[in-house]
Amino acid sequence: MPRFLTEFFKRNGILMGGLMLGLVLFWTIGLIILPQLSMLDFSFRPNLPPPEMGGPKDVYTLENYHHLIFGPEGASAAYNYIDLGVFFRTIVAAVCITIFNLILCYPIAYYLGQSRGNHVRIFALMLIIPYWINEILRAFALRIIFGQTGVLNTLLVSLGIFDQPYDFIRNDIALYAGLGYAYILLMIFPIYNVIESLDRNQIEAARDMGASWVRIHRRVVIPYAKPGISSGCTMVFMLSAGALAAPQILGGPSSLWFTQIIYQWFNDNSNWPQGAAYAVVLLVTCILLVMAAMRLFKVNMGDIGK
Amino acid sequence: MSRGVGVELKDLWIQFDDFVAVRDANVAVEGGKFFSFLGPSGCGKTTILRAVSGFLDPSEGDILIGGKSMRGIGPNKRPTALIFQNLALFPLMKVWENIAFSMEITGASAKARRKRADELLDMIALSDQGDKLPSELSGGQRQRVAIARALCAEPDVLLLDEPLSALDLKLRQHMRTELREIQQRVGITFIYITHDQGEALTMSDHIAVMKAGVIDQIGTGKDVYNDPATPFVASFVGENNVFRGKVKTVSGGEALISTNRSGDLLARISPANQGLLKPGDDAMLFIRPEAFSLSQSQTAGNTRVTARVTNEEFEGNAFNIFMEGDLGKQIKVAIPNLGQSFESRQGQTIALEYDMRNAVAMPAGPMATE
Numbered sequence: 155m156p157r158f159l160t161e162f163f164k165r166n167g168i169l170m171g172g173l174m175l176g177l178v179l180f181w182t183i184g185l186i187i188l189p190q191l192s193m194l195d196f197s198f199r200p201n202l203p204p205p206e207m208g209g210p211k212d213v214y215t216l217e218n219y220h221h222l223i224f225g226p227e228g229a230s231a232a233y234n235y236i237d238l239g240v241f242f243r244t245i246v247a248a249v250c251i252t253i254f255n256l257i258l259c260y261p262i263a264y265y266l267g268q269s270r271g272n273h274v275r276i277f278a279l280m281l282i283i284p285y286w287i288n289e290i291l292r293a294f295a296l297r298i299i300f301g302q303t304g305v306l307n308t309l310l311v312s313l314g315i316f317d318q319p320y321d322f323i324r325n326d327i328a329l330y331a332g333l334g335y336a337y338i339l340l341m342i343f344p345i346y347n348v349i350e351s352l353d354r355n356q357i358e359a360a361r362d363m364g365a366s367w368v369r370i371h372r373r374v375v376i377p378y379a380k381p382g383i384s385s386g387c388t389m390v391f392m393l394s395a396g397a398l399a400a401p402q403i404l405g406g407p408s409s410l411w412f413t414q415i416i417y418q419w420f421n422d423n424s425n426w427p428q429g430a431a432y433a434v435v436l437l438v439t440c441i442l443l444v445m446a447a448m449r450l451f452k453v454n455m456g457d458i459g460k
Numbered sequence: 461m462s463r464g465v466g467v468e469l470k471d472l473w474i475q476f477d478d479f480v481a482v483r484d485a486n487v488a489v490e491g492g493k494f495f496s497f498l499g500p501s502g503c504g505k506t507t508i509l510r511a512v513s514g515f516l517d518p519s520e521g522d523i524l525i526g527g528k529s530m531r532g533i534g535p536n537k538r539p540t541a542l543i544f545q546n547l548a549l550f551p552l553m554k555v556w557e558n559i560a561f562s563m564e565i566t567g568a569s570a571k572a573r574r575k576r577a578d579e580l581l582d583m584i585a586l587s588d589q590g591d592k593l594p595s596e597l598s599g600g601q602r603q604r605v606a607i608a609r610a611l612c613a614e615p616d617v618l619l620l621d622e623p624l625s626a627l628d629l630k631l632r633q634h635m636r637t638e639l640r641e642i643q644q645r646v647g648i649t650f651i652y653i654t655h656d657q658g659e660a661l662t663m664s665d666h667i668a669v670m671k672a673g674v675i676d677q678i679g680t681g682k683d684v685y686n687d688p689a690t691p692f693v694a695s696f697v698g699e700n701n702v703f704r705g706k707v708k709t710v711s712g713g714e715a716l717i718s719t720n721r722s723g724d725l726l727a728r729i730s731p732a733n734q735g736l737l738k739p740g741d742d743a744m745l746f747i748r749p750e751a752f753s754l755s756q757s758q759t760a761g762n763t764r765v766t767a768r769v770t771n772e773e774f775e776g777n778a779f780n781i782f783m784e785g786d787l788g789k790q791i792k793v794a795i796p797n798l799g800q801s802f803e804s805r806q807g808q809t810i811a812l813e814y815d816m817r818n819a820v821a822m823p824a825g826p827m828a829t830e
Contacts, residue, residue, distance in 0.1 A: 355548035362513060363562040363613055364536040373564070377552045 190437075197431035218431030237415060237432075244412035245439060248395035251333050255390050256383065258334070259341040263382075264375065266342070267349030268357075278346075281339060293332055293403040300328035300404075324406040332404040333394045340393065341386040348382035349375065381457035388444050395440050412436055464492030465526040465539065465616035465649055467512060473520035474507050481507040483673040485521075489651060489666070494643050496652040496660040498684075499670030500696065500828065505653045509619050512651065513542045525617060541615035545622045547606040549594040555605055556581065556590035562613035580608040583642075600631045607642060617649045624659060636662050657697045661685065669693045671828070677732065688820060689732035694746040696828035701752075701791045703745040704824060707737050715821045717743050721784075722765045727819035742824035749780070749794040751818035755811040762813040767791055769805045781805070783812075 163171040198214045206212065222241075225234035266274055284292065299305050300322035307319035322328045352375065360370045376383070401411030416436070419429030448455070467489040474482040482504045489495040497505040510516040512523055514535035523530045525539060535542075541562075549558050559580050560573035568576075574590075581590050584604035586597075594602055603623060610618055620639075624632045640663045643650045654660050660667045661681040668678045669692070677689040688694035695702065705719035710729070715737050718724050727745045729737055737743055755764055767783035770790065774780075778794040779802050785791035793812060795802070 353546065353548060355544040355546055356550060358515060358535070359542070359544060359548040360550075360561070362515075362535045362540070362542045363609075364565045365561075366536075366565075369565065373553075373561075374550055 193430045194434055196427045197434045199427050201425045201427045218428050219435070221428060222432060222435060240410045240415055241412045241435070244395060245443070247330065248391050251330060251394045252387050252391040254330075255334055255338060255341045256387060259338060259386070260345060260383070263342045263345035264349055267346045267352065268354060281342065285339060289336065289399050290403065292336070293400050296328055296332045296335070296404060297323070300331070323404065324408070326406055326409055329401060329404040329406070329409070332400040333397055336397065336400055337390045337393050340389040344386040344389075345379055345382040348379045352378050380451070380453060384448065384451065384453040384457060387447070391444065392440055395436065464647060466491040467617055467649060467651065468524040469508070469521070470524065471521035472508070472511065472518050472523065474504070474511060474516065475519040480673050482511070485675050487668055487675065487678060489649060491649055492647050493665040494640065494650045494652065494663055496654060496664040496667045497670055498654055498657060498660040498667050498697070500655055503670040504673040505670050506621055509542070509621055509651065509653050512617070513540050513619050514538045539616035540619055541610035541613050541617075542619045543606050543610050543621065543623045545625060547602055547623065549602060549606060549609070551594055554590065555586070555592050555594060555597065558594060558605060559608045559612050561609060576612060580612055584608050599627050600635060603627065603635060604638075607639070611646060615648065617651060620650065620652045622654050625656070632659075639663060661697070669697060671696070687730040687732065688746065688822070689730060691744045691746075691822060691825040691827045694744075694820065694822070694827075699749050699792060700746045701749065701785060702789060702827065703747070705743060705745070707739050707741045707743045709739060710737055714816065715743065717745050717821055719745070722767065725765065725819065726763045726816045727821035728817055730820045730822055733822045736823055737821060743821050744824045745819055745821045747814050747819045749792040750796070751814050752793040752812045753814070754793075754795065755813040759813060761815070763816055763819070765791075765812045765814070766809055767812070768809045769807060772804060772806060783810075
């Protein structure tokens with residue numbers, strides 16, 4: 155038995171240690187790894203009616219992945235432009251939402267992390283309380299704000315800024331706002347956590363040496379907050395790329411989110427293997443992107459957990 | 461040549477809501493000198509330092525650096541560099557980047573920065589440590605890096621906020637000497653904040669002793685130690701025995717004080733208090749532990765005190781004898797250890813004597829609480 159395990163059992167006792175280890179293993183293996191492996195397995199199989207499963211036709215195939223890239227057999231276009239388009243748009247939009255969220259949340263997190271006193275707790279509470287309302291209701295609330303006859307349009311038209319109501323929903327502004335808003339806390343709190351532990355003397359030392367605010371952030375605060383920034387960005391990116399409720403409710407009629415296509419394969423078309431292949435592609439792409447970004451910004455895996 | 465720039469505090473008053481942190485401070489720090497503010501924690505000395513560095517605006521009064529008012533000038537525009545109590549080195553930058561940080565701001569090339577950092581590293585005897593992270597250095601090395609980082613900006617005035625307090629005793633004593641040497645080498649003004657009278661006395665040209673926002677005395681280490689102006693200074697700077705009583709007679713610079721339990725004691729009146737003591741006044745008299753000697757036969761002119769020995773201890777360089785004293789405090793006598801035999805006098809009543817030049821009398825007032 156490796157040393158960390160013996161020590162773990164010595165510290166917690168056989169019974170408690172075994173229970174904790176068992177639960178963690180059940181959670182990671184039973185609830186995460188095995189279902190994902192079965193999804194992976196699904197994605198390489200043809201869509202067969204139940205009686206034929208395990209029969210001679212049930213062989214491994216790449217046809218589900220082929221479908222995403224080249225479209226159905228005998229299609230006129232060379233590539234599956236519709237699904238691929240949605241896929242890239244989803245990824246790009248998720249990246250944009252992440253960047254936008256970071257720009258919006260970093261100052262808030264910095265302010266919260268460096269202020270002392272009661273107002274910080276009140277501020278944090280005001281950020282948290284809206285999240286007591288469930289996601290669907292929050293999305294519909296945004297629909298009310300951004301709708302044709304919504305609060306925003308009424309205001310803008312009555313102020314004379316627009317002649318006629320602007321279609322925020324068709325132009326996806328409502329969707330991006332909704333997705334941005336949905337995960338704002340997951341960006342603020344990891345950054346806030348790190349910045350809170352930043353010694354304020356370091357900021358003052360930099361200022362004393364003549365550094366401007368931009369330089370202080372670039373050289374002192376941001377490098378220090380990098381673990382928080384990367385874990386915030388990772389979560390926001392993964393969750394917005396995989397969001398379903400907000401695109402369903404706030405998306406325009408013509409714009410699909412890639413998760414909605416996956417959902418359609420599973421539910422409307424009852425084609426689990428096809429859905430699984432799409433989901434696997436989304437998952438792998440997201441992980442690769444996150445890892446590439448981590449390499450680019452020199453972030454270690456261990457930092458993400460901070 | 462911008463070396464040796466003086467700093468002046470003029471009627472400085474700093475107030476936070478109802479709390480007055482600094483009350484009417486008037487200090488003239490001579491250029492190129494090592495000046496210390498000495499006082500217990502919470503006396504306002506750090507507040508003064510933050511005001512000089514520009515992180516805090518005075519409520520009233522002014523701060524002049526090199527004769528120029530610093531009103532409305534931010535910390536990044538002042539010719540000062542501050543060394544923080546916890547040093548505040550940037551943990552993610554290499555040592556040399558830390559040192560040359562101020563040059564990044566002026567837009568110096570990486571090569572020029574590295575060159576200057578290496579020069580400073582040589583000066584602080586850390587030549588090959590430039591590529592390490594601060595966390596890989598020892599406490600004393602980090603200390604020196606903080607000094608080098610502050611000096612890199614070539615400030616006119618270096619401000620130090622108890623930078624030695626985190627070090628262990630031996631290193632602290634070593635760093636005192638080193639700081640003093642660095643100050644003399646670079647020749648700029650050092651303003652040093654400390655609650656440790658040993659640091660203040662060993663390093664400073666001048667010391668301002670502070671109590672609860674008020675500067676009680678400014679002078680050289682010798683002035684402050686030998687001629688304390690107030691009971692607070694007498695009891696805060698170094699160890700002192702206090703005797704309380706009423707003034708019996710005053711003649712010339714001397715006062716005879718009739719104490720509660722030690723009889724009439726003769727003392728000189730410190731320069732700051734000349735003319736302030738009249739017969740009948742409440743007075744305090746301070747005698748250092750090392751100013752007493754065990755009295756075999758009284759030396760002519762010396763004053764004698766008798767008291768009962770309650771405790772004895774051996775401190776290495778001295779034998780300490782504790783006796784029943786005034787104001788609930790013990791009288792402490794330090795007999796230097798010169799290899800002589802020492803017989804215990806526990807429980808006996810013994811006679812001490814002192815030269816009246818080593819006893820200082822002043823009007824009674826609040827003392828430092830340990």
